[in-house]
Amino acid sequence: MRYISTRHGLQGNPAPLSFQDVMLAGLARDGGLYLPESWPQFSKAEIAALRDKPYAEVAFRVMEPFVGDSFGEPTFRRLIGEAYATFDTPDVAPLRPLGRPTRTDAGLHLLELFHGPTLAFKDVALQLLGRLLDHTLQNHGQHATIVGATSGDTGSAAIEAVRDRRTIDIFMLHPRGRVSEVQRRQMTTVLAPNVHNIAVQGTFDDCQDLAKACFNDLAFRDRHALTAVNSINFARVMAQIVYYFWAALKLGAPERPVAFAVPTGNFGNVYAGYAARQMGLPVSHFVVAANANDILPRFFEQGAMTLAGVVPTLSPSMDIQISSNFERLLFDLYGRDGKVLAEAMAAFRRTGTLAVGANALGGVRALFDAGRLDDPGTLQAIADASRRFGETLDPHTAIGYAVAQQHRRDPKVPMIVLATAHPAKFPDAVQKATGVRPPLPSRIDDLMDRTERADRLPNDAEALKALIDERMSAREQKGRTSRAARPKVRT
Numbered sequence: 478m479r480y481i482s483t484r485h486g487l488q489g490n491p492a493p494l495s496f497q498d499v500m501l502a503g504l505a506r507d508g509g510l511y512l513p514e515s516w517p518q519f520s521k522a523e524i525a526a527l528r529d530k531p532y533a534e535v536a537f538r539v540m541e542p543f544v545g546d547s548f549g550e551p552t553f554r555r556l557i558g559e560a561y562a563t564f565d566t567p568d569v570a571p572l573r574p575l576g577r578p579t580r581t582d583a584g585l586h587l588l589e590l591f592h593g594p595t596l597a598f599k600d601v602a603l604q605l606l607g608r609l610l611d612h613t614l615q616n617h618g619q620h621a622t623i624v625g626a627t628s629g630d631t632g633s634a635a636i637e638a639v640r641d642r643r644t645i646d647i648f649m650l651h652p653r654g655r656v657s658e659v660q661r662r663q664m665t666t667v668l669a670p671n672v673h674n675i676a677v678q679g680t681f682d683d684c685q686d687l688a689k690a691c692f693n694d695l696a697f698r699d700r701h702a703l704t705a706v707n708s709i710n711f712a713r714v715m716a717q718i719v720y721y722f723w724a725a726l727k728l729g730a731p732e733r734p735v736a737f738a739v740p741t742g743n744f745g746n747v748y749a750g751y752a753a754r755q756m757g758l759p760v761s762h763f764v765v766a767a768n769a770n771d772i773l774p775r776f777f778e779q780g781a782m783t784l785a786g787v788v789p790t791l792s793p794s795m796d797i798q799i800s801s802n803f804e805r806l807l808f809d810l811y812g813r814d815g816k817v818l819a820e821a822m823a824a825f826r827r828t829g830t831l832a833v834g835a836n837a838l839g840g841v842r843a844l845f846d847a848g849r850l851d852d853p854g855t856l857q858a859i860a861d862a863s864r865r866f867g868e869t870l871d872p873h874t875a876i877g878y879a880v881a882q883q884h885r886r887d888p889k890v891p892m893i894v895l896a897t898a899h900p901a902k903f904p905d906a907v908q909k910a911t912g913v914r915p916p917l918p919s920r921i922d923d924l925m926d927r928t929e930r931a932d933r934l935p936n937d938a939e940a941l942k943a944l945i946d947e948r949m950s951a952r953e954q955k956g957r958t959s960r961a962a963r964p965k966v967r968t
């Protein structure tokens with residue numbers, strides 16, 4: 478499988494890249510996002526053959542065409558096995574009905590994606606990506622430095638995915654005092670020597686600008702081999718495609734179509750579902766569920782993407798201004814013409830608006846419904862699921878649950894709601910809605926007692942770069958005297 482950028486053609490026609498190149502690069506050099514040249518195709522018989530297979534086996538079969546011979550089958554299987562052994566259930570992503578499906582109503586189902594180490598769906602992709610990166614770097618005798626910004630869930634999932642790896646150091650910026658205590662502690666209590674938490678005096682946008690400043694300083698970028706593991710990394714999309722197959726198979730795929738409702742921020746998760754459908758999985762439609770930051774519902778209603786300010790909500794992982802992965806869907810809407818899309822994206826930067834034609838809009842509307850829910854609605858949805866089904870939902874999942882019910886097109890088609898976080902990750906909202914504070918799962922129930930470590934920095938790119946330079950040269954000094962830190966080169 479070879480990969481191209483959504484803006485290919487903008488700077489001539491660079492040669493398509495391999496999976497490992499794309500995984501290491503994250504963002505394309507022309508500013509676009511990487512995609513496979515074409516989607517691998519699964520026939521009905523190939524999909525049916527995955528039924529009743531363990532999660533790791535479905536994962537291997539679905540992802541194999543994307544990685545080709547990058548790792549070799551035994552190694553790829555081993556890395557998948559290790560990634561999903563960190564989940565607290567052998568099913569990895571359990572699917573459970575909400576109430577009892579009947580002959581006329583196939584019902585709502587919850588796909589629990591929060592059984593990984595940091596209790597949010599981002600573990601599904603990052604636990605694998607951390608291992609794929611580490612393996613690749615080890616083989617090349619290389620070291621990479623991850624610099625990222627987080628408003629909550631990404632930071633802890635990325636840290637947990639690479640902690641204690643000799644090939645990777647991670648610098649994670651969070652806005653001081655603006656992430657929840659559970660989210661902060663999930664990052665700052667990881668005391669591994671390669672993990673560097675930085676509490677920035679500023680907002681999430683400031684943190685993102687600081688991270689960008691590091692990438693834009695090319696000498697700095699090359700000196701530390703900077704890499705990004707945010708949701709634009711194609712390897713994350715790939716790992717998320719798996720659970721769409723997994724869930725649909727449990728409800729009768731490929732003979733019976735299913736629908737998915739996805740709590741959406743950067744459009745990475747629901748885009749993986751779109752990819753699964755492009756690969757042959759029968760999906761009737763997707764429900765894109767947003768909070769008050771509703772750039773996507775507005776797009777699906779009006780055919781135009783228009784910037785607005787971000788407002789903080791009870792579902793902070795969906796508080797976004799622009800959905801970065803949406804460019805991958807736009808690529809198809811623009812007839813996979815990278816040059817035209819690049820021009821449209823540049824105009825969007827200038828004007829704050831991007832509109833598509835009626836034909837393109839009709840096409841996406843056939844496949845995507847979208848809706849929004851504000852904070853009072855979110856609390857009501859949490860209370861409603863608790864009362865009707867005895868199910869405790871986190872605020873993100875609750876939005877998917879409520880918007881899904883407004884967009885059942887055919888009651889005979891099961892509607893699968895993606896449960897993207899464990900309720901204990903957002904205890905205040907859940908307590909407000911239900912009166913009950915959800916306990917932390919036993920694997921992290923001592924989180925509030927663990928020691929924290931973080932550096933504090935002002936909102937200043939030079940201070941950040943100086944800290945990274947200093948920290949990395951200290952790490953290299955240590956590396957020279959300790960065998961454990963030396964990169965291992967395999968033959």
Ligand SMILES: *Cc1c(COP(=O)(O)O)cnc(C)c1O
Pocket residue numbers: 597598599630631708740741742743744745746747794795873897898
């Ligand atoms: C990241 C996140 C989302 C949004 O997912 P995208 O892929 O950015 O659309 C939704 N819910 C939770 C709990 C998340 O952590």
